[in-house]
Amino acid sequence: MKRISLFCGHYGSGKTNIAVNYAFKLAAEGLPVAIADLDIVNPYFRTKDSEKELEAAGIKYIGLPFAGSNVDLPALPAEMYGLLERKDYYVIMDIGGDDRGAYALGRYTPMILEEGDYEMFFVANFYRPLTRTAEEALGVMAEIEAAGGIPFTAIINNSNLGPITKPETVEATRAEIEKLSALSGLPIAFTSIDASMEGRPNLPDLFTMELQKKPF
Amino acid sequence: MAEVVLMKGNEAIAESAIRSGCLYYFGYPITPQTEIAAYMAKTMPKRGGVFLQAESEIAAINMVYGVAGSGKRVMTSSSSPGVSLKQEGISYLAGSELPALIVNVQRGGPGLGGIQPSQSDYFQATKGGGHGDYHMIVLAPSSVQEMADLTSKAFDLADKYRMPAMLLADGTIGQMMEPVVLPEGKPNLIDKPWAANGTLMKRKHNIINSLNLDTPDLERQNFERYKKYAVVEENEVMYEDYMMEDAEVCIVAFGIAARVAKNAIAAARKEGIKAGLIRPITLWPFPKKPIAAAAEKPELKGFISVELSMGQMIEDVKLASSMKKPVELVNRAGGMIPTPDEVLTAIRKMAGGDK
Numbered sequence: 001m002k003r004i005s006l007f008c009g010h011y012g013s014g015k016t017n018i019a020v021n022y023a024f025k026l027a028a029e030g031l032p033v034a035i036a037d038l039d040i041v042n043p044y045f046r047t048k049d050s051e052k053e054l055e056a057a058g059i060k061y062i063g064l065p066f067a068g069s070n071v072d073l074p075a076l077p078a079e080m081y082g083l084l085e086r087k088d089y090y091v092i093m094d095i096g097g098d099d100r101g102a103y104a105l106g107r108y109t110p111m112i113l114e115e116g117d118y119e120m121f122f123v124a125n126f127y128r129p130l131t132r133t134a135e136e137a138l139g140v141m142a143e144i145e146a147a148g149g150i151p152f153t154a155i156i157n158n159s160n161l162g163p164i165t166k167p168e169t170v171e172a173t174r175a176e177i178e179k180l181s182a183l184s185g186l187p188i189a190f191t192s193i194d195a196s197m198e199g200r201p202n203l204p205d206l207f208t209m210e211l212q213k214k215p216f
Numbered sequence: 217m218a219e220v221v222l223m224k225g226n227e228a229i230a231e232s233a234i235r236s237g238c239l240y241y242f243g244y245p246i247t248p249q250t251e252i253a254a255y256m257a258k259t260m261p262k263r264g265g266v267f268l269q270a271e272s273e274i275a276a277i278n279m280v281y282g283v284a285g286s287g288k289r290v291m292t293s294s295s296s297p298g299v300s301l302k303q304e305g306i307s308y309l310a311g312s313e314l315p316a317l318i319v320n321v322q323r324g325g326p327g328l329g330g331i332q333p334s335q336s337d338y339f340q341a342t343k344g345g346g347h348g349d350y351h352m353i354v355l356a357p358s359s360v361q362e363m364a365d366l367t368s369k370a371f372d373l374a375d376k377y378r379m380p381a382m383l384l385a386d387g388t389i390g391q392m393m394e395p396v397v398l399p400e401g402k403p404n405l406i407d408k409p410w411a412a413n414g415t416l417m418k419r420k421h422n423i424i425n426s427l428n429l430d431t432p433d434l435e436r437q438n439f440e441r442y443k444k445y446a447v448v449e450e451n452e453v454m455y456e457d458y459m460m461e462d463a464e465v466c467i468v469a470f471g472i473a474a475r476v477a478k479n480a481i482a483a484a485r486k487e488g489i490k491a492g493l494i495r496p497i498t499l500w501p502f503p504k505k506p507i508a509a510a511a512e513k514p515e516l517k518g519f520i521s522v523e524l525s526m527g528q529m530i531e532d533v534k535l536a537s538s539m540k541k542p543v544e545l546v547n548r549a550g551g552m553i554p555t556p557d558e559v560l561t562a563i564r565k566m567a568g569g570d571k
Contacts, residue, residue, distance in 0.1 A: 011251075012222070012223075012224055012227075012393055042391070044248060044387065044388075044391040045391065045392070125222060127220070127221050127222040127395075128221065128222055128223070129221045129223055129227060129231060130255075130258065130259075132221075160222065161220055161221075161222050161395040162222055162393060162394055162395050163394075163395075164220075164395050214392075215476060215479065215553070215555055215556055216388070216472055216475035216476050216479065216553070
């Protein structure tokens with residue numbers, strides 16, 4: 001278990017859902033957990049939507065100063081430096097999509113690399129139109145690494161079609177995620193699935209997520 | 217086999233537009249529609265198309281005017297404040313009888329407003345917006361699938377009637393992700409003998425213009441245009457009839473509001489209240505006939521217009537129903553979305569169950 005977990009990927013790949021559920025998992029294990037929302041790209045669906053549930057689980061939440069305030073400014077939270085320096089929390093960082101989102105990470109890169117106790121996850125959904133193949137996903141990985149300055153250490157298969165996802169939907173992407181693993185030389189950390197899915201894909205290392213329900 | 221992908225509403229518009237034969241996109245970034253421009257920037261060069269970030273929304277709509285005149289499919293997109301800037305160009309497109317797609321992923325206003333979803337540009341979209349006597353075809357998607365389908369439909373209708381079409385979406389549908397089956401990419405392109413695309417010395421040159429200083433002739437043009445609009449109103453109305461066959465309460469709602477309304481209707485029916493929905497898919501032409509027909513039904517107690525505005529579409533509901541039954545409003549504004557409970561409370565009240 002590394003102290004810092006970073007979640008990056010193509011926008012809309014499911015980074016926020018995974019980061020939030022990963023925080024719940026660590027907190028359930030009794031670890032002191034902080035989650036930082038560093039998504040400077042998407043002003044709509046974000047970590048802040050789960051703020052109450054996170055705090056109820058004893059998870060420290062750090063958001064962008066203007067997140068949810070309708071002020072569309074890419075300002076980063078000041079408390080972030082404290083979290084990285086004091087080392088008193090397991091820190092989960094939810095980074096914005098693509099290379100544009102990863103630029104926000106660059107500011108903390110020297111501290112993270114110096115400490116060295118981190119995992120940098122690439123979240124892949126092969127049902128997203130611009131990452132349909134391992135090769136396309138690898139291209140996005142390279143762009144994110146160039147922008148953020150931190151090399152990936154593992155990949156996560158979050159391939160899904162939203163509410164119509166079936167076990168077979170996820171299983172069908174096995175060859176692609178294994179190809180991405182081979183091309184990048186990185187291990188597959190886990191395959192993430194919605195807890196409400198009927199049945200379970202026949203794949204190793206499943207990570208089950210509770211997703212927020214919307215009123216529409 | 218049809219390809220299913222998981223897309224944001226904004227991405228679905230962009231991909232569907234390209235597959236519908238639109239290879240020209242001009243725009244300027246604004247939340248919550250920027251993914252359209254971002255997708256076009258990334259994708260158009262690989263598909264043989266043109267993406268250009270204009271210096272302003274005004275420049276973008278005038279670039280659209282130019283390409284539309286050459287007969288090619290073309291679009292721009294923006295969100296509410298940016299669409300206000302485009303109104304002059306839209307009026308010129310209408311006056312010059314040019315087909316083009318304008319996408320408005322609405323946010324709360326007026327003025328700079330906010331970045332959360334809204335439907336408060338209904339008046340602007342359906343009643344003019346720009347100057348002069350004109351209409352646009354206005355389509356209102358209610359899902360990511362419809363973002364794709366209606367984009368394609370908008371191009372076809374715009375070409376068929378030589379008039380601008382608008383996709384009137386909102387920030388929620390623009391940002392939300394749902395599975396989508398994309399159009400196959402066999403666009404329905406028609407001949408445009410009127411286009412100013414070079415005579416090759418084989419015909420008289422075409423002139424595209426909205427200026428006409430011959431006053432009686434300008435009047436004639438206006439009357440001709442309204443004959444065309446009458447044909448559109450007769451033939452192109454689209455709406456969804458949802459559980460209306462036995463309804464005692466009729467909700468009228470479009471876009472994201474219609475999705476909230478459906479949840480409220482499900483809850484009402486569990487309580488034994490027969491609620492139904494007329495969901496306009498075309499906002500212009502507005503589905504007047506089904507609303508007029510519902511108003512005639514003896515069992516119908518009234519209409520509830522559910523909107524993310526201070527009450528704009530409700531005026532068309534009142535006109536279409538000739539006020540034969542009460543018309544109530546359930547609304548949120550400024551970026552807020554009505555909850556199913558708020559709609560359910562209004563349904564109960566109209567049905568007479570809430571004492």
